[in-house]
Amino acid sequence: MSTSAAKPRVATVSLAGCFGCHMSVLDIDERIFDLVDIIDFDRSPIVDFKDFTGRCAVGLVEGGCGNEENVEVLRSFRRNCDILISLGDCATMGGIPALRNLVPTEECLREAYLDGPSVHNPSGRLPNDIELPLLLDKVRPAHEVVRMDYFLPGCPPSADTIWAALTALLTDKPVQLPYELIKYD
Amino acid sequence: MSETFTFTIDGVEVEGEPGQTILEAAQAAGIYIPRLCHKDGLEPWGGCRVCTVTVNGRSASACTQPAAAGITVENETDELVDMRRGIIEMLFVEGNHFCMFCEKSGNCELQALAYRLGIAAPRYEYLWPTRDVDASHPDVLLDRNRCILCARCVRTSRDLDGKQVFGFVGRGPGKKIAVNASARLSETGLDVTDEAVDACPVGAILRKREGYRIPVGLRRYDGTPIGSDIEKGASS
Ligand code: SF4
Numbered sequence: 001m002s003t004s005a006a007k008p009r010v011a012t013v014s015l016a017g018c019f020g021c022h023m024s025v026l027d028i029d030e031r032i033f034d035l036v037d038i039i040d041f042d043r044s045p046i047v048d049f050k051d052f053t054g055r056c057a058v059g060l061v062e063g064g065c066g067n068e069e070n071v072e073v074l075r076s077f078r079r080n081c082d083i084l085i086s087l088g089d090c091a092t093m094g095g096i097p098a099l100r101n102l103v104p105t106e107e108c109l110r111e112a113y114l115d116g117p118s119v120h121n122p123s124g125r126l127p128n129d130i131e132l133p134l135l136l137d138k139v140r141p142a143h144e145v146v147r148m149d150y151f152l153p154g155c156p157p158s159a160d161t162i163w164a165a166l167t168a169l170l171t172d173k174p175v176q177l178p179y180e181l182i183k184y185d
Numbered sequence: 186m187s188e189t190f191t192f193t194i195d196g197v198e199v200e201g202e203p204g205q206t207i208l209e210a211a212q213a214a215g216i217y218i219p220r221l222c223h224k225d226g227l228e229p230w231g232g233c234r235v236c237t238v239t240v241n242g243r244s245a246s247a248c249t250q251p252a253a254a255g256i257t258v259e260n261e262t263d264e265l266v267d268m269r270r271g272i273i274e275m276l277f278v279e280g281n282h283f284c285m286f287c288e289k290s291g292n293c294e295l296q297a298l299a300y301r302l303g304i305a306a307p308r309y310e311y312l313w314p315t316r317d318v319d320a321s322h323p324d325v326l327l328d329r330n331r332c333i334l335c336a337r338c339v340r341t342s343r344d345l346d347g348k349q350v351f352g353f354v355g356r357g358p359g360k361k362i363a364v365n366a367s368a369r370l371s372e373t374g375l376d377v378t379d380e381a382v383d384a385c386p387v388g389a390i391l392r393k394r395e396g397y398r399i400p401v402g403l404r405r406y407d408g409t410p411i412g413s414d415i416e417k418g419a420s421s
């Protein structure tokens with residue numbers, strides 16, 4: 001249980017994503033023991049740290065940016081991490097949340113909160129609380145908001161893909177993934 | 186037998202026959218030149234420029250340029266590979282490609298070229314155009330979100346099926362694949378057995394009720410890059 005300061009720190013976040021990519025991180029199975037031997041998790045839902053506690057070597061970003069909070073969090077990841085990785089199709093190209101890019105935002109909100117067949121909303125109001133982050137006009141992939149250093153596409157990327165990339169980065173080896181590990185689906 | 190001649194591709198001596206394009210001669214010699222709008226058996230179209238090579242230093246599309254004695258062809262230079270990547274990236278951002286649920290995924294030539302060329306994310310901004318879907322035909326789906334305007338369906342329907350079901354309308358960013366009917370695909374003479382249905386390199390024309398039939402891992406490009414059949418010498 002030592003918190004050796006020498007271990008590189010890894011942060012992860014799910015922005016406009018479904019947590020599937022985080023599930024795929026956990027899908028490395030018992031290799032997670034090898035992982036925590038060489039890293040400490042920092043800000044991440046995996047350890048439930050809500051804020052950065054120090055400079056991170058690697059940040060894994062799941063999901064693109066669908067609202068202003070996503071943008072703010074992504075920017076703080078860029079500020080706090082040496083290497084930022086787009087993890088999965090949503091971070092890489094917008095993914096399923098970006099399906100709303102094909103419909104005007106207003107129409108989207110109407111369908112979700114007023115007109116949809118399963119909507120019960122007698123007040124007829126759209127959510128408009130000051131606490132709620134504003135939607136962006138479009139869902140943007142992470143690299144359209146900040147500079148991203150690596151991309152691991154896939155929906156989700158396989159545990160082997162994540163493992164291969166992470167271990168290469170953490171041991172200062174080039175990230176060269178074999179053909180079978182890069183997939184867009 | 187007509188006279189054969191020789192020329193070089195990336196320094197390798199290749200034999201050509203009169204009437205062959207550079208792409209065909211390369212393919213017969215087991216050299217893969219990436220291509221997208223070209224399909225064996227169709228008239229060359231020269232539309233996508235993915236097959237661009239240099240011939241004696243000048244760019245040319247290998248699918249239309251005749252092979253000739255003594256020419257020097259470059260195929261796999263860093264510059265050409267990056268240019269091809271750029272074209273593929275443009276095709277991704279100009280359409281709406283959601284590979285994670287596309288029925289063509291794993292068997293798609295656009296996706297397979299992106300894999301082969303090592304594209305992780307496009308350098309261009311996504312455009313998210315508005316495109317429509319025509320699901321009127323009982324057996325065939327036309328999803329314009331994925332159409333890359335390669336004209337393979339146009340040429341196949343015209344030249345192999347003898348039907349002219351498909352054509353283009355509009356220009357520039359508004360150009361789109363159209364069907365030979367006042368409105369919809371169901372009103373055309375398209376049959377599910379037409380070769381045009383199989384000609385589409387992407388998931389823009391799909392047979393209905395066949396999606397996801399092949400398990401992940403066994404699809405055409407899951408394990409081997411596009412073009413490796415040609416490189417193994419299985420000439421077409
Ligand atoms: S057509 Fe090809 S590139 Fe487009 S979404 Fe389908 S699999 Fe992906």
Ligand code: SF4
Binds near residue numbers: 335336339351389390
């Ligand atoms: S529908 Fe398919 S074959 Fe026809 S032009 Fe579009 S991409 Fe090419």
Ligand code: FES
Binds near residue numbers: 221235
């Ligand atoms: S394959 Fe030659 S231009 Fe498309």
